[in-house]
Amino acid sequence: MAGNLKRLYRLILIVITLSTGVIVLLSFAVQSEPLRVLRSVFVEWTVIVVAFALLLGILNVLRVHGQRIQKRQGVVFSLILIMAFLAVFVPGIMSPDSVPPRFSGLAGPTGSIASFAFQYVQRPLQATFFSLMAFFVLTAAWRAFRIRSAAAFIMLVAAVVVLLGSIKLSIGIDWSPFTDARNWVMNVPAMAGARGILLGIVLGTLVAGLRLLLGIDRPYSD
Amino acid sequence: MWPSQTEPVATLAIVVLAVLLLGWFVRRAHKTTEFPFRPIAAFQAMQGLLGRTAESGRKVHLSLGSSGLGDEQTAAASAGLTVLRSFAEQGAAFGYSPVVTVADPILMLVAQDILYRAYQRTGLAASYRSTDVRLIAPDPAAYAVGAQEEINQEQVAANVMTGHFGDEYLLLGEAGAQREITQMVGSNTVEVQPLMMATSDRALMGEELFAAGAYLTRRPEHVASLHVQDVLRVLLVAVIVVAVVIKTFG
Numbered sequence: 001m002a003g004n005l006k007r008l009y010r011l012i013l014i015v016i017t018l019s020t021g022v023i024v025l026l027s028f029a030v031q032s033e034p035l036r037v038l039r040s041v042f043v044e045w046t047v048i049v050v051a052f053a054l055l056l057g058i059l060n061v062l063r064v065h066g067q068r069i070q071k072r073q074g075v076v077f078s079l080i081l082i083m084a085f086l087a088v089f090v091p092g093i094m095s096p097d098s099v100p101p102r103f104s105g106l107a108g109p110t111g112s113i114a115s116f117a118f119q120y121v122q123r124p125l126q127a128t129f130f131s132l133m134a135f136f137v138l139t140a141a142w143r144a145f146r147i148r149s150a151a152a153f154i155m156l157v158a159a160v161v162v163l164l165g166s167i168k169l170s171i172g173i174d175w176s177p178f179t180d181a182r183n184w185v186m187n188v189p190a191m192a193g194a195r196g197i198l199l200g201i202v203l204g205t206l207v208a209g210l211r212l213l214l215g216i217d218r219p220y221s222d
Numbered sequence: 223m224w225p226s227q228t229e230p231v232a233t234l235a236i237v238v239l240a241v242l243l244l245g246w247f248v249r250r251a252h253k254t255t256e257f258p259f260r261p262i263a264a265f266q267a268m269q270g271l272l273g274r275t276a277e278s279g280r281k282v283h284l285s286l287g288s289s290g291l292g293d294e295q296t297a298a299a300s301a302g303l304t305v306l307r308s309f310a311e312q313g314a315a316f317g318y319s320p321v322v323t324v325a326d327p328i329l330m331l332v333a334q335d336i337l338y339r340a341y342q343r344t345g346l347a348a349s350y351r352s353t354d355v356r357l358i359a360p361d362p363a364a365y366a367v368g369a370q371e372e373i374n375q376e377q378v379a380a381n382v383m384t385g386h387f388g389d390e391y392l393l394l395g396e397a398g399a400q401r402e403i404t405q406m407v408g409s410n411t412v413e414v415q416p417l418m419m420a421t422s423d424r425a426l427m428g429e430e431l432f433a434a435g436a437y438l439t440r441r442p443e444h445v446a447s448l449h450v451q452d453v454l455r456v457l458l459v460a461v462i463v464v465a466v467v468i469k470t471f472g
Contacts, residue, residue: 025237029230046292050328057327057357064353074371126363133389136396137417143399144420194412197428201410203454204432207447208297210240216248216443217435219291219303219332 014215021213247449251442264406264424265437272313280379282320287385288362290326295386298410302385308438310340317349325365330357366390373397380404395421
């Protein structure tokens with residue numbers, strides 16, 4: 001009995017997945033107003049599900065950091081995270097109409113507190129971390145260019161050619177042979193390799209998508 | 223409202239062809255038990271990884287990428303979930319699970335469900351901890367910084383990253399490489415491939431990420447997928463060659 005119920009449950013999930021996927025796929029290929037409307041409805045439902053999932057995600061973050069504080073692991077950072085979260089979240093969910101008029105500019109998702117956090121905290125931090133990438137690239141390149149194999153040697157030669165070909169200094173040296181060599185490396189072997197990899201990724205994505213669509217891969221059930 | 227009709231119809235035709243091929247190869251794969259695969263270092267290292275790290279009393283960090291389910295990177299996230307399923311099955315038998323970091327709340331829920339069901343199957347549902355799956359942040363940069371913190375934990379002995387990654391990969395890959403821990407990485411982004419090669423000896427190249435199911439679970443459906451990819455690749459090469467010949471001599 002339990003086995004039959006489980007099979008029925010699985011079948012219902014597959015039918016829902018398959019029909020939703022086929023409708024969305026067809027809505028891109030066939031000019032049909034009902035299909036387009038259905039697709040919009042599915043997108044709206046997805047937004048609602050994502051909103052609930054986000055709430056559960058927030059609870060997960062608070063739980064993980066609450067446990068860290070309890071275990072006294074990285075207490076300071078976890079406390080900062082929770083305080084920063086509350087400082088942005090609480091005014092963010094308040095309606096400007098629900099607070100006294102003189103505080104109404106602070107409340108709401110577009111209020112000055114949320115805007116300040118994004119503009120003066122999150123964006124500069126993002127820029128800072130991405131600027132650190134230059135140093136990470138340097139250490140990664142140092143490790144990659146240690147000649148341990150024929151492939152690493154070829155990579156080193158290609159890198160040197162590209163570096164020399166990118167030099168813009170005019171110090172009486174004719175860099176044009178290096179520039180030509182750099183352009184050849186970038187446009188022929190590098191481009192050919194990248195396109196080959198890209199085609200493989202596209203095929204892999206297509207088949208993986210079909211497995212999900214046909215209910216062969218079911219991350220949502222056994 | 224709709225773009226030119228040639229493109230969507232051609233896409234639909236390729237999808238229909240792929241579905242037919244998949245059906246045929248799945249039937250064929252069910253009849254055979256021998257699947258000769260070329261060895262891929264990353265997948266070889268993933269097999270039995272949880273058992274080895276559990277013995278040493280340390281942890282495995284699994285990153286499912288900086289994307290989620292429901293966007294254009296769903297297939298890559300799904301490949302990451304396949305790796306998680308394999309790890310969950312490896313570890314649940316002795317109440318051990320990897321530390322999983324995600325950047326998407328829906329992916330978090332699905333990952334938690336996969337871990338829970340693996341524990342449930344082995345009768346150890348009580349040992350399941352929902353905080354083994356951690357939502358870091360939906361923003362790629364913030365995710366990379368938070369997940370880097372997990373990789374830098376002393377007890378992490380291996381770092382597995384399978385899913386979609388952008389430039390932020392380097393922050394994570396370098397963290398593992400500098401600690402000289404075992405790293406297995408795979409992404410569906412072409413630009414990230416050289417960064418992966420520079421930070422890991424066990425990098426999955428391009429579509430190898432999507433072969434996770436075939437290599438780790440040996441399920442006939444996943445093996446059939448590899449055959450479909452191969453057939454489509456041969457067709458694509460033939461089309462390119464014919465197009466080049468026509469363009470050159472036509």
